[in-house]
Amino acid sequence: MEKLKIAGAWSGVLELELQVWTVSMLREEVAKRASCGPESINLIWSGKLLQDGNLKLIELGIKNNGKVLATRVCSDQGKSLKEEFMAEEERSTRLARVKSAAIALSKRHAAGSLPVEDFNIELEDQSGQKVHLGSETDQRAVMMGLMLHANAKQLIKKENYKDALEVLSMGEESFSLCNPKVIELVDNVPILQIDMVWCYFMLRDIRWLSEAGIRLAKAREGIERSHGKDASRVRVLQNGRYPELALHLRLELLEGVVSFHSGQFEKSKKVLTSAQAKYFQLQVPDEALSLLMSMGYKERNSKRALRMSNQQIDLAIDFLVEEKAKKEKKQEEDIQRRNEIMEQKRYGMTPLRKAVDLQSLHMLVSIGFEKELAAEALRRNENDTQKALDDLTNPETNSAIQLDIESRKRKRQRQANEAAIEELISMGFERSEVVTAVQAFGTKEQALDALLGTAKTNPTAPDDSNAIPSGSMPDEASLGSWSEVGDAGGSSSAKKGEERDLEMEDELAEDLRNGDAFSDYDIEVTKEGEAINEYLTLLASADQSEKASSSR
Numbered sequence: 001m002e003k004l005k006i007a008g009a010w011s012g013v014l015e016l017e018l019q020v021w022t023v024s025m026l027r028e029e030v031a032k033r034a035s036c037g038p039e040s041i042n043l044i045w046s047g048k049l050l051q052d053g054n055l056k057l058i059e060l061g062i063k064n065n066g067k068v069l070a071t072r073v074c075s076d077q078g079k080s081l082k083e084e085f086m087a088e089e090e091r092s093t094r095l096a097r098v099k100s101a102a103i104a105l106s107k108r109h110a111a112g113s114l115p116v117e118d119f120n121i122e123l124e125d126q127s128g129q130k131v132h133l134g135s136e137t138d139q140r141a142v143m144m145g146l147m148l149h150a151n152a153k154q155l156i157k158k159e160n161y162k163d164a165l166e167v168l169s170m171g172e173e174s175f176s177l178c179n180p181k182v183i184e185l186v187d188n189v190p191i192l193q194i195d196m197v198w199c200y201f202m203l204r205d206i207r208w209l210s211e212a213g214i215r216l217a218k219a220r221e222g223i224e225r226s227h228g229k230d231a232s233r234v235r236v237l238q239n240g241r242y243p244e245l246a247l248h249l250r251l252e253l254l255e256g257v258v259s260f261h262s263g264q265f266e267k268s269k270k271v272l273t274s275a276q277a278k279y280f281q282l283q284v285p286d287e288a289l290s291l292l293m294s295m296g297y298k299e300r301n302s303k304r305a306l307r308m309s310n311q312q313i314d315l316a317i318d319f320l321v322e323e324k325a326k327k328e329k330k331q332e333e334d335i336q337r338r339n340e341i342m343e344q345k346r347y348g349m350t351p352l353r354k355a356v357d358l359q360s361l362h363m364l365v366s367i368g369f370e371k372e373l374a375a376e377a378l379r380r381n382e383n384d385t386q387k388a389l390d391d392l393t394n395p396e397t398n399s400a401i402q403l404d405i406e407s408r409k410r411k412r413q414r415q416a417n418e419a420a421i422e423e424l425i426s427m428g429f430e431r432s433e434v435v436t437a438v439q440a441f442g443t444k445e446q447a448l449d450a451l452l453g454t455a456k457t458n459p460t461a462p463d464d465s466n467a468i469p470s471g472s473m474p475d476e477a478s479l480g481s482w483s484e485v486g487d488a489g490g491s492s493s494a495k496k497g498e499e500r501d502l503e504m505e506d507e508l509a510e511d512l513r514n515g516d517a518f519s520d521y522d523i524e525v526t527k528e529g530e531a532i533n534e535y536l537t538l539l540a541s542a543d544q545s546e547k548a549s550s551s552r
Contacts, residue, residue, distance in 0.1 A: 150519075223248075360383055442492055
């Protein structure tokens with residue numbers, strides 16, 4: 001038997017066998033003598049925290065007459081550490097989900113594939129016009145970067161700066177995959193850089209100081225390139241408005257903070273004074289706000305319009321009218337696009353999993369071809385209009401296409417009938433009666449009505465009519481149109497094989513849906529104003545101290 005000297009939570013000598021005892025056995029024995037639970041005891045030997053495991057004490061290097069320190073951990077502290085660990089695990093998992101969902105969405109929507117959702121994610125400029133930037137890889141990179149940036153902005157609004165910084169880093173990585181020439185004249189990347197430094201600042205993490213300076217220099221260069229010298233390009237594009245003012249205020253504030261902590265007091269004072277002037281410029285006059293609100297506009301929208309318009313009421317009213325018109329137009333376009341997606345899903349996917357191009361389809365229909373026939377010709381030929389036209393004008397291939405369409409229709413009808421039969425049988429009807437009813441009436445609803453009518457006159461048939469709520473039956477036509485996608489282009493198997501994080505994808509899509517062309521510039525500058533005052537006060541204090549030192 002060997003001896004161990006224990007000190008701390010319990011003091012004494014334990015006799016034990018080092019080649020038999022493990023850390024957990026020692027912890028339990030000390031806890032027992034200290035009248036507490038094993039989870040409340042930490043064991044320290046030779047400056048190391050002993051962890052539970054299968055190793056014997058002698059294998060850890062503990063020798064006879066060795067000294068072990070036992071410390072008691074507060075149960076609440078142990079619980080707190082466990083909760084903190086679990087929270088960090090949950091956070092890491094969520095961030096991984098955000099990235100995976102962004103990758104999945106951008107891959108589907110940038111490639112021109114048939115959407116599995118009822119919406120399309122498309123790139124637009126500030127006027128709402130669709131834009132195509134470079135290659136498919138560039139489109140995907142920009143789309144993913146924008147999605148992640150939008151999600152990070154929501155985290156910033158919730159003051160979750162730590163997670164926002166992680167998501168912004170993912171967005172920066174996505175933008176870096178794009179050809180720099182493609183996005184050098186857009187301001188999304190410079191704004192992302194500013195948002196990253198804003199998170200550094202709000203976390204008050206001085207370790208990021210040198211990196212913050214580099215990011216701000218890149219941001220200023222990118223802003224000046226995209227906005228033009230003295231924002232001249234923005235002024236022309238925005239009809240004399242000043243949407244960028246709050247963004248420039250934040251940029252100058254952060255530049256002033258970095259300069260202050262780098263000991264460049266004169267530079268810091270200069271940019272902070274400029275930022276303060278912009279802050280005063282962005283303060284909305286009560287009279288102007290009251291006037292717009294009296295016209296029926298909401299307070300938030302009125303403030304936004306006045307800030308974007310340099311407090312000019314006529315420009316602010318024009319802005320509000322234009323934004324309302326844009327919103328209404330966007331809603332109409334969204335409805336139209338949803339209808340187009342549903343139509344494309346009926347036609348199925350091309351061999352390379354693209355949607356049938358509706359513009360090409362309308363062209364073929366306009367010269368006299370039947371719509372479903374033309375859609376199938378385009379689907380087979382990867383939307384190559386000339387090849388589709390060749391197939392349609394060739395009697396042999398035209399006939400083959402028609403036979404395929406009819407075959408798929410029969411297959412869909414057979415599948416729908418089989419599904420209807422199984423569902424009706426599950427309600428308690430006899431198989432033979434169900435088959436006869438479905439074959440006679442064609443649809444599940446009509447077959448059900450016939451079966452229920454038979455049940456009322458047939459006492460041996462089960463009466464489950466009260467168990468079926470009115471209007472609860474699924475729309476069979478809808479089911480048929482969805483299965484058509486799988487028949488034509490293999491979509492059903494793709495859906496089965498693809499694991500989608502619907503919750504996270506919906507969150508990212510919602511972040512984009514809630515934004516607009518001016519979201520990046522719509523900054524509530526209250527925190528910025530407070531920070532400007534704080535650092536100007538620090539500069540004044542430093543200046544007074546320097547003067548006092550000089551006079552001595």
